Amino acid sequence: MVRIRHQYSYWFAAPGIALYLFFFVVPSLTSFFFSLTRWSLTEWTFIGLDNFRAFLDEPFLSKAIANTFVYALATMVPKVLIGLPLAAFLVSGFRAAGFVRSVIFFPTLVSTVGIGITFRVLMNPTYGLIDQALGAVGIRGPEWLSDPDLALLSVAAVDVWSGIGIATLIFVSGVVSIPQQYFEAATVDGAGALRRFFAITVPLTRPATATVVILALIGGLRAFDLIWVMTGGGPGFASDVLGSVIFKQYTAGFYGLSTAGNVIMFVIVAAIAYPVSRLLTRREVDL
């Protein structure tokens, strides 16, 4: 028997692939089936699309879907609009830049639970530091987390606070890769700082922008832990998103409905992430 031993045998990759298939791919595939059932984890009854109908018919469930989009946009847009100018500012060169960057990055390393609890206290309308500080300058602060119109956006603001470090970092690596000569030539031609930012920095950091947009969108659509710790989806169902509905239905024992929520999230994430990544990475920008 002739045995051809491949130097880079797939057997070498097999343990990783097997584990990944078993614990990630198999549950993902079976979720399509279980989302069509009433399920007790041991027994299931096929009920067709009833779970999905429930999501569309029940106001608090369809509100969760809408909230998921709102949350994804409300976290993504500020990360880009703050992150890119901030990155340009940080690489413009001044003594404290390195320190500032580290401090902004630090929340990335603190657990979401810790951040959530801390900001729940800071956002307390009576005792919280934020409203006290606003009160000191004569502004009556809102009820960040107990106002139904505001709760979801308050959590999104905390999400931006904790995630702006990574976004800025990605933008920084995009900005430093722009050849310095472009800026010099523009300066010689009389372009001011603002003009240079919009004519050079913004178009040439497009790959970094694409990365931030996609990461923030995916993260926002999958959001759960910060919302759960800060509001528990409330007040009422005002800040419920797909992630929190999946958990609530799971703890209530509605496993089929919970899985249907997962499938909806799966479809939304895939349907958005794929075209967005194609669109944003389609062409390189030249000067």
Place this chain on the structure above:
Amino acid sequence: MSRRARPAGRGRDVVKSIVSLAVVLVLFVVPFAFIVVTALKSRSESAELRFTWPSELHLIDNLVTVLETRQYMLVRAFINSTVLTVATVVVVVVLAAMLGYVLARRHPSRVRSAISAIILAGLIVPAAIVPTVWLLQAIGLYRTIPGLTLVLVAYGLPFCTVLYRAFVSTIPRELDEAAMIDGAGPARLFFSVIFPLLRSITITVVIIQSVSVFNDFLHPLYYLPGNENVTVQLTLYNFQSQFNTQWNLLFMNILLITVPPLVMFILFSRRIVSGMTSGALK
């Protein structure tokens, strides 16, 4: 990395520094300082939720009280989280390195692109949670640290494999050929020639993965319910109701479980930064 080539006046430098430090201080340092001062206060003083320096320090008694709560649950949680983190990171590193190596070295083929596509999907697609619970129950690993470890390895593999794959392709193939001529088999080639060369990316992977596993809340919440195998993040979450009026203890808890990631950050900040960006930009 930062460029100071552009001529910026000294005065301008000072203004930029002072303004940005002031903004960062208010927005980022104050929340952390708040955690620290609250953790050091007495129960009654912490209840006022004010941002003031404690009138007397309660570092030791708060620390001891938090650790003793519910029969040293936080201590057990620290042990559980450490075991979980170390086990997950070790397995992820070895498996992702092998997988990334094979994907980088194989010539393009249908099998290779199929594997790549499935792995890349894991970067985007949210995990199906309830079917995973069902699966873990079926194999008897639900509510166990080994079960959660295997699941977290599967969730961490895509990102780490992408990093390893990109890194392996920068190592010249001539090295492989030289080792083969010297008689090294596939396993020998990988473990004694390639893997040591992956050291710098391995350190990055270890840091990113350990911080994310240690700070993970979602997956222990689903796959490790109950008080038996609680992790530090679950402990903090569960203590909320018990420490409802004891903010000093709750914030001491936050402070304690932030120490390991903080130490990582201080020791390896440059590496964390480079790793996160290289992973993000591919």
